Amino acid sequence: MQRFSPRLKMTAEMVRDGAVAADIGTDHAYLPAYLVSSGTCPRALATDLREGPLRNAAETLAQLSLSDKIELRLSDGLDGISSDDADDFIFAGMGGTLIVEMLSRAVWIKDKTKRFVFQPMSRPEEVRAFLISNGFTILYENACFDECRPYIAFCAEYSQAEAKDYADSYIYTGELFRCKNDAASYHFTKTYIYLKKRADALEYANLLPDEVEFIRKILPDIKQYTKIQAKD
Ligand SMILES: C[S@@+](CC[C@H](N)C(=O)[O-])C[C@H]1O[C@@H](n2cnc3c(N)ncnc32)[C@H](O)[C@@H]1O
Incomplete structure (x- = not known):
C-alpha cells in the first residue's frame, strides 16, 4: 500500500479493536485496508458517492488481496447504509458541513453501541454542534501534522447527554483542549x-x-x- 498518512493513522486509531468499520467517502479505501490488514477490524465496508473512487478502492483491495474482507458500496453518505452494516462509522477527509448533512439524514445513528469517528477538513464546530445537540458525547480528540498541515480527529458515541452541559466555546474546543501537542x-x-x-x-x-x-x-x-x- 502507498504510504499510510499520519492523518489517516490518527483517524484509524479511534476505531475500536474488533469492530466492523464503515468508511464513508473512502476514495482509495486506504483507511479500511489499513484497519483490516493491521488486524484492528475483521472486515469493513467502504463506500463512496461516485463510481470513480470505488474503482480506485477496488484496485487497492485487489493489490492487497483484501477484496473478500472489504465490501465496496455506492452510497450518498449514510443513505445506503443501515445500522447493521458496521459498528464504527468513519467520516474522514470531508468538510464538516457535508458530514452534518449525512448524519442528519440517518435516524438510526442514535444507537449507544455505535461509534462515529470524524476527521473533518473544515468546520469541525458544525459537527460538534450537531453531536452535542443530538445527545452524543465526544469521547476524545487528537491532532497531528501531516506534510506540515495540522489535522484533527475525534470520536463520539450516543449517550443522551444534554447540550446545556457544555460551555458556549465547546463547539470550537471540543475535547481537543486536552490534547497538548503542537498540532x-x-x-x-x-x-x-x-x-x-x-x-x-x-x-x-x-x-x-x-x-x-x-x-x-x-x-x-x-x-x-x-x-x-x-x-x-
Ligand atoms: C477527499 S476524499 C477523502 C478520502 C478519504 N476518506 C480520506 O480521508 O483520505 C472525499 C471522498 O468523499 C467522497 N464523497 C463526497 N461526497 C460524498 C457523499 N455525499 N457520500 C459519500 N461519499 C462522498 C468523494 O467522492 C471522495 O472520494
Missing part, C-alpha cells in the same frame, strides 16, 4: 485568528451583532490553548 495548539491558533478577524470585520461593517457578541465571548476560552501571549 492542537496550531489548530487553536488558526481558529482564534479566523474568529477574531471575523468578529472585527463584522463589527466594522455593523453586521450580525449577535454573532460578534458570541465570538467575543468565546475568544478568551480558545486563546488559552494557543501560543498567543495574553496581551495580544
Whole structure:
C-alpha cells in the first residue's frame, strides 16, 4: 500500500479493536485496508458517492488481496447504509458541513453501541454542534501534522447527554483542549485568528451583532490553548 498518512493513522486509531468499520467517502479505501490488514477490524465496508473512487478502492483491495474482507458500496453518505452494516462509522477527509448533512439524514445513528469517528477538513464546530445537540458525547480528540498541515480527529458515541452541559466555546474546543501537542495548539491558533478577524470585520461593517457578541465571548476560552501571549 502507498504510504499510510499520519492523518489517516490518527483517524484509524479511534476505531475500536474488533469492530466492523464503515468508511464513508473512502476514495482509495486506504483507511479500511489499513484497519483490516493491521488486524484492528475483521472486515469493513467502504463506500463512496461516485463510481470513480470505488474503482480506485477496488484496485487497492485487489493489490492487497483484501477484496473478500472489504465490501465496496455506492452510497450518498449514510443513505445506503443501515445500522447493521458496521459498528464504527468513519467520516474522514470531508468538510464538516457535508458530514452534518449525512448524519442528519440517518435516524438510526442514535444507537449507544455505535461509534462515529470524524476527521473533518473544515468546520469541525458544525459537527460538534450537531453531536452535542443530538445527545452524543465526544469521547476524545487528537491532532497531528501531516506534510506540515495540522489535522484533527475525534470520536463520539450516543449517550443522551444534554447540550446545556457544555460551555458556549465547546463547539470550537471540543475535547481537543486536552490534547497538548503542537498540532492542537496550531489548530487553536488558526481558529482564534479566523474568529477574531471575523468578529472585527463584522463589527466594522455593523453586521450580525449577535454573532460578534458570541465570538467575543468565546475568544478568551480558545486563546488559552494557543501560543498567543495574553496581551495580544
Ligand atoms: C477527499 S476524499 C477523502 C478520502 C478519504 N476518506 C480520506 O480521508 O483520505 C472525499 C471522498 O468523499 C467522497 N464523497 C463526497 N461526497 C460524498 C457523499 N455525499 N457520500 C459519500 N461519499 C462522498 C468523494 O467522492 C471522495 O472520494
